[in-house]
Amino acid sequence: MKTILKTFNLYCLSFLFLAAMNACQNDDTAFPDEEEQEQEQDSNPESITAIISDGLHGSWNEGDPIMLVHDEQTITVQAQEAGSSSILSGTIEGTFTDDNPLFGIYPADNKVSSDNESLTVTIPATQTGNESGYDEKSVVAVARSTSNSLNFQTVCGGIKLNFQMSGVTGIELESVDGYALSGTVRIKWDEHGKPIADKIENANSIITFSASDKSGFTPGKDYYISTLPCDVYGGYRLSIYKDGLVAHYFSVHQTIERTAYITPNDLLESELEFDDPDAPLVEEERPELDATTTALLRQYQQSPTEDNKQALLNQMGLRYDKVVARKKAKLRELEREAKTPDLVEEMQGIVDEMVENRDTRLEQQFLRLIDPRNDEDPNDAWMVLRGASAPNAYIGYAPVTNAEYAAFKGGFVYNAGEENYPVVNITIAEATAYCDWLTTQDNAHIYRLPTDEEWILGAGHMPKDVTMNADRVESGLTAVDAYNQTTGACGGIDFWGNCWEWTSSTDAAGSYIIKGGSWDSSRDDCRSEKSDVVRTGTQGYANVGFRVVRTDVSSAR
Incomplete structure (x- = not known):
């Protein structure tokens, strides 16, 4: 019996030993060593998370296309969920460092090129106001990271518009200084980790923004034109297209910064003036006081x-x-x-x-504005010289004519029929003598030539499209009232073109400044502010006349 039990125990021990050996073999198959574990982890990198931190595109939509860039690799992935943060549908292999980071671009199609320091993307010059109120392709966001988490920040700012009127089908936005609003832009990151435009190519200073519906933009809805950050302090133009016509609006003293969408300062729809789109842009010269x-x-x-x-x-x-x-x-x-x-x-x-x-x-x-004076006699030949520092200054309605000068100087001869032409070929001394003659006949006033500044005050700014005798539109001098539909700031006539006018102001060399241009001058030379044309005062010239200023004898105004 003892022999049987002993034999049975040996069999049990053998069975347990074999079972233990088999278990060890199974353990080797189920649990690889550490090296094998690391290799398996490397072949299955972690998923990448995309976070949106600013800009119009405030949250991801499922399926949003995003491009990942790293070490000359590019892959287009999609956001897998809606919200400000989303796991991406794909990943990209490699080790992300400061010298070789992971980049992200949204929308994916806006990527142009990249290197280890920057991304180059496009901001489109043609945009459409979609259901969201903006063109999704224009709202470019970028990210740079050394981890598997990408923080997307917008590249753009822009202009926000909201029209109450219906029928507006398109907008054209222009930087009047010609600064870039869109183009191919290289993006780098500043010391705060914010994207900045480093270099712009194929720059456009005009962006067109169209309604997605032929009936136009929805009244009362916000729309956004996306641009590069831009200094528009010097001005921008909005051309507003409605019912086949266009109205131009201008704004100044604003700046478009990244993430910010400015609104026009004082755009009043009731004040927009619509015209034919092919009509030339007319410059507003002397706007009335608002x-x-x-x-x-x-x-x-x-x-x-x-x-x-x-x-x-x-x-x-x-x-x-x-x-x-x-x-x-x-x-x-x-x-x-x-x-x-x-x-x-x-x-x-x-x-x-x-x-x-x-x-x-x-x-x-x-x-001029604060000068309280009214014209004492609207029917005489003198116009209030508003803004002048001289006591109660007035300026002649027109240049001195041949007939007026002949009344002063006996024997003065001029061509028949030209009594109302400006007197020319007069020296400074002769013009001054005429003024002195007027003074001797008037105990209350002093007559003299205007200074350069006084002449400008009387004339005001020359309108760009002014009608005048300049640029050889006539074959010579004309009567001073030939173009009397054109008036200066004071209400006087013939300030520009026909003949230059002497002033009492001189340049550093002692030559006298003449103003207003003549019949044979370019229109540019006729500008009121042009003060670099001079003549020798001891000579008379066939295209130089003069105008007179009248002031009170009293020093009190």
């Missing part, structure tokens, strides 16, 4: 404090800069369409002068 300026002027007149003066000047500056913006837009139009460079050069000179002399012009306009 309600805001009128109120500030009245406030200053009632209480002439420095604060009230500055408030009025600021409003005047805003309106002045809008006029300049229109001229810049005209310059850009000429650059695109003009057949001769002379037109572009002329307009560039006008814009440059207006920008350079902005403060002087504003001061002159301010002095």
